Amino acid sequence: xxxxxxxxxxxxxxxxxxxxxxxxxxxxxxxxxxxxxxxxxxxxxxxxxxxxxxxxxxxxxxxxxxxxxxxxxxxxxxxxxxxxxxxxxxxxxxxxxxxxxxxxxxxxxxxxx
Numbered sequence: 001x002x003x004x005x006x007x008x009x010x011x012x013x014x015x016x017x018x019x020x021x022x023x024x025x026x027x028x029x030x031x032x033x034x035x036x037x038x039x040x041x042x043x044x045x046x047x048x049x050x051x052x053x054x055x056x057x058x059x060x061x062x063x064x065x066x067x068x069x070x071x072x073x074x075x076x077x078x079x080x081x082x083x084x085x086x087x088x089x090x091x092x093x094x095x096x097x098x099x100x101x102x103x104x105x106x107x108x109x110x111x112x113x
Contacts, residue, residue: 019074
């Protein structure tokens with residue numbers, strides 16, 4: 001179990017760094033850190049669950065998971081408005097391209113397809 005606890009500790013450390021990156025709007029660092037968490041999560045998922053886990057380890061595991069989930073909520077609080085802004089910009093760009101194509105087609109522009 002100590003190997004699992006070590007992985008949860010590392011995930012918690014990285015998720016705290018992710019919160020800091022989200023606060024700063026440092027999206028590149030946030031993405032890199034998230035990839036590290038994903039690798040740790042994959043490692044955890046490949047480990048068998050220990051049915052005989054000590055109560056103290058179970059409590060620590062629970063606390064670490066709760067901290068990671070709290071960090072995740074804080075990260076989302078910062079990234080979701082930014083993602084909505086990006087979606088809006090991409091949607092506006094798509095509508096602009098569609099409008100330009102429609103205008104070009106209506107004007108007889110052969111490159112409008």
